[in-house]
Amino acid sequence: MQRIGGLLVTLLAAALWLAPVGAQAQMAKGEPYRIGIILPMTGTAADYGADFNAGAVLAEEEINAAGGVNGRPIKLVLADSKASPKEGVAEFRRLVEVEKVPAIISTMTHIIVPQFPISKETNTPMITVGAITPLIRTAGPTVFSNYPLADDEERIIAEYAIHKLGIKKAALIYENSAWGKQLGEIFSAEFKKLGGEILAEEISEKGGRDFRSQLTRIRATNPPLLVAYAYYGELGLIVRQSEELGIKTRFMSMGAPQNQAFAEIAGPAANGFISGSPRWDENAPQVKAFIERYKKRYGKDPDLYGPYFYDAVRLFAAAIEKGGYSKEGIQKGLRELGNFPGVNGTMNFEKSNVALLPLRFVQFENGKWMPIKN
Amino acid sequence: MSVLSQFVFNGIVAGSVYALIALGFALIFTASRVFHFAHGGVYTVSAFAGYTVMVTLGLGLAAGFATAALVAALMGVGINMVLYEPMKAGNVSPFVAMISSFGVLIILTNLTAIVWGSNPTVLSPGGSATIYRLGPIYTTGPQLQIIVFTVVLALLLWVFFRFVRLGIAIRAMGSDAELAEVVGMPSRRLRHISFIVGSGLVGISSLLIGLNVGIIDFNMGFDIMLMATVAMIIGGLGNVGAAAAGGFVLGVVQNVAIWKIESKWQLAISFGILILMLLFRPSGLFGERGPAA
Numbered sequence: 090m091q092r093i094g095g096l097l098v099t100l101l102a103a104a105l106w107l108a109p110v111g112a113q114a115q116m117a118k119g120e121p122y123r124i125g126i127i128l129p130m131t132g133t134a135a136d137y138g139a140d141f142n143a144g145a146v147l148a149e150e151e152i153n154a155a156g157g158v159n160g161r162p163i164k165l166v167l168a169d170s171k172a173s174p175k176e177g178v179a180e181f182r183r184l185v186e187v188e189k190v191p192a193i194i195s196t197m198t199h200i201i202v203p204q205f206p207i208s209k210e211t212n213t214p215m216i217t218v219g220a221i222t223p224l225i226r227t228a229g230p231t232v233f234s235n236y237p238l239a240d241d242e243e244r245i246i247a248e249y250a251i252h253k254l255g256i257k258k259a260a261l262i263y264e265n266s267a268w269g270k271q272l273g274e275i276f277s278a279e280f281k282k283l284g285g286e287i288l289a290e291e292i293s294e295k296g297g298r299d300f301r302s303q304l305t306r307i308r309a310t311n312p313p314l315l316v317a318y319a320y321y322g323e324l325g326l327i328v329r330q331s332e333e334l335g336i337k338t339r340f341m342s343m344g345a346p347q348n349q350a351f352a353e354i355a356g357p358a359a360n361g362f363i364s365g366s367p368r369w370d371e372n373a374p375q376v377k378a379f380i381e382r383y384k385k386r387y388g389k390d391p392d393l394y395g396p397y398f399y400d401a402v403r404l405f406a407a408a409i410e411k412g413g414y415s416k417e418g419i420q421k422g423l424r425e426l427g428n429f430p431g432v433n434g435t436m437n438f439e440k441s442n443v444a445l446l447p448l449r450f451v452q453f454e455n456g457k458w459m460p461i462k463n
Numbered sequence: 464m465s466v467l468s469q470f471v472f473n474g475i476v477a478g479s480v481y482a483l484i485a486l487g488f489a490l491i492f493t494a495s496r497v498f499h500f501a502h503g504g505v506y507t508v509s510a511f512a513g514y515t516v517m518v519t520l521g522l523g524l525a526a527g528f529a530t531a532a533l534v535a536a537l538m539g540v541g542i543n544m545v546l547y548e549p550m551k552a553g554n555v556s557p558f559v560a561m562i563s564s565f566g567v568l569i570i571l572t573n574l575t576a577i578v579w580g581s582n583p584t585v586l587s588p589g590g591s592a593t594i595y596r597l598g599p600i601y602t603t604g605p606q607l608q609i610i611v612f613t614v615v616l617a618l619l620l621w622v623f624f625r626f627v628r629l630g631i632a633i634r635a636m637g638s639d640a641e642l643a644e645v646v647g648m649p650s651r652r653l654r655h656i657s658f659i660v661g662s663g664l665v666g667i668s669s670l671l672i673g674l675n676v677g678i679i680d681f682n683m684g685f686d687i688m689l690m691a692t693v694a695m696i697i698g699g700l701g702n703v704g705a706a707a708a709g710g711f712v713l714g715v716v717q718n719v720a721i722w723k724i725e726s727k728w729q730l731a732i733s734f735g736i737l738i739l740m741l742l743f744r745p746s747g748l749f750g751e752r753g754p755a756a
Contacts, residue, residue: 265727292727296686298676299480301473302721302729309466322583322678329589329677334469335601350582354677356589 117157121164122414124405125184125193126398127200129172134197137394141196141218142167143387144395148402151382158410165402166190174203185211191416192408194401196394198222198268208232214408214420216401219394222271226443233423234443235400235436237367239275242343245448246365247279250314250341253450254363260289260312260338262303262327264319269293272318272343288312293319293327300327301334308336316341325354332358344368344393352456362453363461367446369396369433379432400431465599470722471715472600476675478714479613482707483668484691485698486616487661489706491539492695493624493637494657497547498561503688504571505542505662509535510669510679511579514586517670531666539662540655542567548651551640568684576681583678586670605675612671616664617707624703633657637701693737699750708749 126145129138145165153162166188168180177200184190185207193213195201198220205228208215214231221239225232250256259280263273269292277287288310291303304327307315315338317327324346331338340359344366345351352359369376379399383391405419407429412422429436436444451458484506491499512534517527546567550560592603623630636643636650644650672687673679690713698709713733720732740747 296682299477302470302718303726305466305469305473306721306726325589326677333592333594333601333603335596350585353585353588358589
């Protein structure tokens with residue numbers, strides 16, 4: 090009797106152990122778990138929207154092919170923000186009240202900021218992707234971000250300048266927009282906090298083509314470092330015109346110049362330019378595998394943001410599994426996930442609603458961005 | 464001191480660019496009295512046409528410039544034939560012509576974005592310009608070319624309108640088209656010639672300026688038209704020399720002001736000058752006295 094009982098227990102254990110494997114082999118079944126996603130599918134940012142969606146859809150397909158969440162499939166409910174704040178707000182409301190989704194992925198600073206109050210009011214968790222405004226940090230308990238914010242990014246860049254490069258004096262030029270000003274102000278504050286001195290602070294107009302007067306002002310201060318925040322076109326011209334004005338300095342920025350057009354516009358004058366951005370480690374096995382799968386599915390390389398949408402969908406799926414398919418459950422699930430292995434790095438929402446991903450620094454050498462060896 | 468001389472030089476370069484656009488515009492305005500905003504659109508399209516021949520097809524600098532000039536000339540005279548001449552014949556108010564011209568500028572701007580895309584297009588890669596140092600002043604080959612071309616062109620046009628029969632005829636027609644026709648001047652043909660020459664010049668300028676900046680983009684005509692218009696109002700309407708001088712004055716003031724004032728005020732300074740001019744000297748610094756036509 091004892092022996093039979095033991096055998097039964099063993100068999101039962103084996104069956105239990107095998108069960109999930111058996112379930113995984115077949116497609117997920119039943120009523121899907123629905124997740125809302127608001128992207129600029131038409132309008133001025135439609136190109137971006139298509140790439141964002143590609144990343145998210147890849148995650149949806151992979152999760153469902155692997156058995157879904159608790160055996161049920163997930164389903165993305167796509168809404169179009171048309172890159173307009175008004176549409177973004179209306180679509181958020183529609184997804185929550187009509188489509189009854191308990192979680193939403195959204196993007197672009199001017200779209201997400203007016204969505205924060207609705208997220209709070211309806212207690213709907215949202216993950217913002219790619220937006221860097223520090224307003225996300227203080228948007229309340231329902232707002233999460235799997236992309237580093239400007240306050241983290243520019244602080245780390247300032248630290249890099251002071252500690253790694255050993256440079257204590259810098260000139261600053263930034264785009265005359267909410268985005269550029271924010272980056273410039275955060276860098277300036279963090280740099281000064283670490284004992285650095287800002288020698289000159291200038292602005293560049295978006296779409297401007299002649300920055301010689303600003304750069305002449307900067308030249309007069311003879312800075313060892315020139316930190317520049319602008320779109321790649323203007324950034325390329327700033328570097329090029331600096332050389333034409335005889336400025337000899339080192340340039341530094343966030344991810345904006347990591348682009349082929351920048352390399353052509355700036356030319357060899359950009360050699361030594363250091364760019365720090367939240368960028369995945371190309372040599373990590375999970376990244377290589379992801380790029381392979383993405384290429385197989387879409388026939389091209391992933392863009393910068395698509396992989397973050399991929400991770401956002403997987404984060405929500407994991408949170409549903411952990412905390413249950415409800416607004417409260419998903420929020421709780423995200424906070425209790427611990428270290429979540431995303432394709433862009435490890436994310437953790439225990440202490441903060443913003444995942445702190447490491448910044449990677451690369452240096453421009455003869456037309457290419459090369460990793461910096463420490 | 465070395466800084467001031469660089470600011471003045473920056474101003475001369477910027478001023479040459481404004482003057483180049485203003486010259487063609489003023490030539491056309493003198494002849495037709497049309498506020499030809501579409502000039503900016505011609506500037507954009509001709510730059511991209513030149514780019515296509517020079518870079519995409521790799522046919523070289525000379526072919527690029529020839530194409531830009533030709534495309535610009537054809538577009539200019541085409542716009543005159545299709546738009547302005549029928550309006551003139553129908554006695555439509557110049558204000559309507561101006562608004563239609565603005566419409567054409569918008570259409571050409573968007574058409575460029577559709578055909579060539581909305582991202583900046585690299586005309587000359589970084590590092591391709593020779594850098595010269597004249598004492599405390601740094602400059603480049605393309606900048607010197609722009610300055611020389613502008614000065615020579617301004618002088619030629621001035622001589623043309625002062626001393627050459629055809630030039631004097633165009634001016635006469637500009638100040639009184641009806642009377643000119645009564646005395647037997649072929650006014651239609653004169654206007655066409657003005658559009659061909661004024662637009663052809665802006666085609667050449669578009670590539671010269673593009674080679675200096677390094678990139679061209681679909682919005683370039685819009686931005687430059689704004690500054691060229693300010694330059695013309697500062698200089699004075701209806702006078703080629705005044706338009707060029709206005710360009711230089713605007714460029715130099717804009718840049719030298721930055722010597723002591725923060726650069727974020729640069730645009731405000733430009734439009735501040737414009738408002739002061741309109742209030743106290745509406746006919747411009749060097750324009751014909753009396754109310755502007």
